[in-house]
Amino acid sequence: MPQPPQDKSGRLLLSGNEAVALAALHCGVALGTGYPGTPSTEILESFSALGGKAHWAPNEKVAAEVALGAAFAKARVLCTMKHVGLNVAADVLFTMTYSGVDGGYVLVVADDPGLASSQNEQDSRRYAEAAVAPMFEPADSQDTYDLLRVAFETSEGWHIPVLFRMTTRVSHSKSPVLPRFAFGIKPSAADTGAPTTDFVRNIAGRVMVPGHARPAHRRLRAKMAEMEIWNNAQGPNQIVRRANQLGIITAGICYHHAREAAPEASILKLGMSYPLPMQAIRAFAASVQRCVVIEENDPWLITALRASGLTIEAKDDSIFRFGELSVDRVKRILNHDTSPEPVPPRGKPPELCKGCPHTSSFEVMKELDCIVSGDIGCYTLAALPPLAAMDMMIDMGAAVGMGLGLRHVLPREQAKRVVSVIGDSTFLHGGLPGLVEMAYNPPETGHVLMILDNGTTAMTGQQEHPGTGRQLDGEGTHKVNFEAMARAAGVKNVFTINPVRERAMLKAVLADSLQKDELTVIIARSPCILAAGRIAAWDKEQKAKQTADEQPAESGSCECGGACKS
């Protein structure tokens, strides 16, 4: 990873994700955990590269739980995921706000307005309100760096996990950052204000049985009321005062679009958007002649403001709810311009790389006229022409369950064509319970699950996972055995086939498995061509290390030349 450029005044040119990582380091974060997902992935990679301790968990729920344990022990923890990952972690989120935490817990969630690389356009601000979790929204890299510290202090001050909402344009845009609270590479807890870890028993506070959760809910609402007062008076919100004809209330990247689209406007930029500083908003709205909310995707902010009785303008949601905003679109919103927007010429869609092992697997399924219940990863590109060989893709792990559902109800001749197809990382993320379901409630026609194991989380940029045998920083660790897992779940027929070198065998085994009314797992194993070199080099290095370890401790201590392995 090249060093970020630095200018003469000490500013660094960082992406929003890199700014989170740097701030986390400077805040003394003891552990970063998460699951890769565009646009959030680079946060933990950068944190690790800077010397922080960072782990990829099998999925976001586990990541959020690991972080929670650490925060119960008074540590500062960072948990990262993309917006849909928060759906997976939602179960933890909704009750950890009740229990609260003893350390500092910041959960970074990266939304993807415009779906640059996602399956939906969900708006995480609704999670803040629904789960009663304070939310911060940075607008650029400096803001990200500065707000992360406020987020930790807020989390510790009110003993509550907080959400830190990024969007694609904040995560992936680079802008200058002055590292205002740099403490060097390995800051001590005393430098950063991070508490020292310790376990203090608090059964009533952390065991969320109904008797404990009822008062916890009341405590949580009371915290929110206090935080709203704080946010009104001292929250990280900012007013850019210009003329009073036009006032804009906004947050996140939209702040910059608004500054550029309407340089004459006064702007209230919210840094903490839940609980909303309603009093400050009211005062700002009263100070301008015309007040407009500028927000991407859902009409979340405007709904809250109108519900509190404010008369404020907003975007036309029949047009501007869809896709990300830009300077041009903000101008249109301000000018009530609802004329058709220019449609950019279609670019070239992405495709599977030349030589990708997935191509071969999908060609085989296409040749056998399979109904393919698919999943999320590079291989989803097989749904596009020329392959057009995937019939459904909804969420991480769904390939297995959806395939079983199809098998249960389709007429026999159609049911026999159904195959569930899932990648290695996605299988470990969300497919495992599906495998158990497959053995527990097998369809009459049996089922075939194909795990496309390319040895990496390819789509998001080749991250490690529990099936690669390497941790986030490349350190060797236990490698999950897919074959043993399938057998342990109760699947009788388990095959491992290289889809490229043994293409004919793959076709024969798949055809045969579709014929039988039995359960089959086929592991199509061949490394991602982008990662193959790196994986091979790592394997070679490990072998060399192993050989070195097997050498006699002192050469010449015996005369066998190492054969005795003494």
Added chain:
Amino acid sequence: MSSTQTNPINVRFAGLGGTGVIKASDIFADVAFRQGHTVKKAEVHGMSQRGGSVQSDVRFGAEVHSPMIPDGACDFLVVMEPTQIEVVRGGLRESGTLISSADIDVVKLPSAKSLNVAMLGRLSRHFAFPESAWRESLRSNFPEKLHIANDTAFNLGRG
């Protein structure tokens, strides 16, 4: 508030994933930033290695707000792949400059991969940044084994 607000310079890099679009934009942003400008850079990752269309916006000046270049406001359009020219041409200002691979004598490139560096050389003609700043940024963004080939490619573009 400054009464002499100047507009940022907008440079868009475009091409297909894997052709060095993002790398070229990183280097350009790096050069402008080290020269003391406020720089913002926006692109969408995720699919960038899968051969699809890729764009990366770099904006610099005394003050830059949105990291994304507004419609039709590109001062420079640097297109690595001929098939992408028509896809992105609409983003260029009337007075803007298009730089494409047709401006480079590609047979003289030390390797096909170094086209993005040659295009940066071509782009460098339009800016007053010292040549050393470009070379320094190239060196800090590439491994040492590519430095000589990159110098050749950069010289070819800069002319």
